[in-house]
Amino acid sequence: MAFAVVVGLLVVGCTAPAAPSGAAPVTASLSAASAPVSVAATVTAIDGRGNLYVSTGNANPFPDGAGPDPKRYTESVVKLSLALTVLASFKDRTANADLDLSTGNPVLLPGGLVFAVGKTNIGFLLRQSDLHQVAAIRGVCASNPDGGPAYYAAKQEVLVPCRGGGIRVVDIGSRKTGGLWSGANSTPIVVGARAWAASYDGDVLYQYDVASGRVRQRFGIAAGVPNFATPAVAAGRLYLGTMTGVAAFGPR
Numbered sequence: 001m002a003f004a005v006v007v008g009l010l011v012v013g014c015t016a017p018a019a020p021s022g023a024a025p026v027t028a029s030l031s032a033a034s035a036p037v038s039v040a041a042t043v044t045a046i047d048g049r050g051n052l053y054v055s056t057g058n059a060n061p062f063p064d065g066a067g068p069d070p071k072r073y074t075e076s077v078v079k080l081s082l083a084l085t086v087l088a089s090f091k092d093r094t095a096n097a098d099l100d101l102s103t104g105n106p107v108l109l110p111g112g113l114v115f116a117v118g119k120t121n122i123g124f125l126l127r128q129s130d131l132h133q134v135a136a137i138r139g140v141c142a143s144n145p146d147g148g149p150a151y152y153a154a155k156q157e158v159l160v161p162c163r164g165g166g167i168r169v170v171d172i173g174s175r176k177t178g179g180l181w182s183g184a185n186s187t188p189i190v191v192g193a194r195a196w197a198a199s200y201d202g203d204v205l206y207q208y209d210v211a212s213g214r215v216r217q218r219f220g221i222a223a224g225v226p227n228f229a230t231p232a233v234a235a236g237r238l239y240l241g242t243m244t245g246v247a248a249f250g251p252r
Helices: none
Strands: 003-009 037-039 052-059 076-080 086-091 107-109 113-117 122-127 133-138 150-152 157-161 167-171 176-181 189-191 194-199 204-209 215-220 232-234 237-241 246-251
Touching (some): 150 189, 157 194, 189 232
Antiparallel strands (some): 003 246, 037 052, 107 113, 122 133, 150 157, 189 194, 194 204, 204 215, 232 237
C-alpha cells in the first residue's frame, strides 16, 4: 500500500493528565552509594504479570578505570515489580565510562527471553525469569545502537537501529547478526509486512519490506527529524514527530 503525506500538525499546549485526588506517584531509586544512574529514555517493557524491564546507563560522574561500572544497577537490565521492587538484574560487565546499555530499551521475546543491546554493541539474550544470560551476540552495529529495537515475529528477528546508518537484523534463532538495511538510523516499528524508520541525519522516513529489508518508499521531512524519533500508527495513519510538530501519512 502506498502512503503519502496527508497533513502536517503542530502540537502545542499539551499537559500531562493530573493524578487522581490523594494519589502519589510511585518511584524507585536505582542509585548506589549516592551515585545517580542514567535510565533508558525510550520505553519500559511490561510482561504478562505486570513486571517492568528497564535498562540503565553509567553512574554520573563516569566511573574511573577500564573495568566494569562498579555501582550496583548501572549498565544493567533491571526487572521490577509493579510496586517497583527489584526482582532481578543483569549487568553488562564489558561496559564502562559512557558505554550505556540504556541507549535502547529491553525487548521481550517469545520463549521467556529478553533482548538488550547498548554501546558495547553486544546483543544480550536473557531469561525473563531471573535475567540470567543465555547468549551474547557481538558486533551488532559498527557504530552505536541508537534507539529501541523492534521484533519481527515471523522470522524471529530483532531490528536494531545503528547511529552510523542502517537497521541491523539480529537472528534470534541462530544467535547471529544478519543484514544491514540501508537508510534509517532511528527506532523502527513493524506494521504487518512493512517496517518504518526514520533517519535523523538525512531527515527521511523509510518504509521497508520487512521480509527482505528492501526500501519500498521514502519521504523527505522538510521540518527535520529529531534524534530518536519513532513512528507510530493509529486509525489508519502513520505519525512521525518532527522538529516543529508532527507529520501524518495516510494511504493514497
